[in-house]
Amino acid sequence: MSIASFAARGAQIYTCIAGEGGPVWSAAKPDADLAQPDGRVVGRHFEGPTWEIQDGSRVVGSVIDQAPAPQPHAVAWLMLSARATGSGMLAGTRYVLRSDTDGGEKPAGGCTPGQTVRVPYTATYTFYR
Structure with missing residues (x-):
């Protein structure tokens, strides 16, 4: 059962x-705001991957499956198992689905060690019990 979508x-x-074969781009670390359908920002998504809502509830996920995004140059759609803490909106979350992605794919081509790049993206995160 879906409990929230942002x-x-x-x-x-x-x-x-x-x-091993030279410099490569690391796995992505997210840095995003989470908004309700009315556009009001209610939380954030950051490294872990972690989702945290202003009511104090928090979810940490672990990827269990993924599928290529239908949009070119978009990060994959993911299914994650989840561990929730806090008693707010995300309490009891067991799974998180990342879908509707646009952008965010790692840069093509080479890089210089230590170089960091922020690639804009949007997505929908749906939380399930």
């Missing part, structure tokens, strides 16, 4: 790291 707007942050 529109996310922000960036996927990539850092260039040394890889």
Whole structure:
């Protein structure tokens, strides 16, 4: 059962790291606001991945499945298992779905170790019990 859905707007942050074959972009770290359908920002999404709502509830997720986004240059759609804390809106969350993504894909081409880039993205995050 869905308990909440939020529109996310922000960036996927990539850092260039040394890889076996040369420098590569790291896995993304999100930095986004979470908004209700009326546009009111009620929380944030950040590294972990973690979602935190202003009522104090928090969810930390772990990817269990993914599918390529239908939009070109968009981050994948994800299904995550979740661990919720707090007694607010997200209490009892067991799964999170990231869908409707636009943008956020890691840069194409090479990089210089230590270089960081913020790639704008939007998505919908739906929380399930």
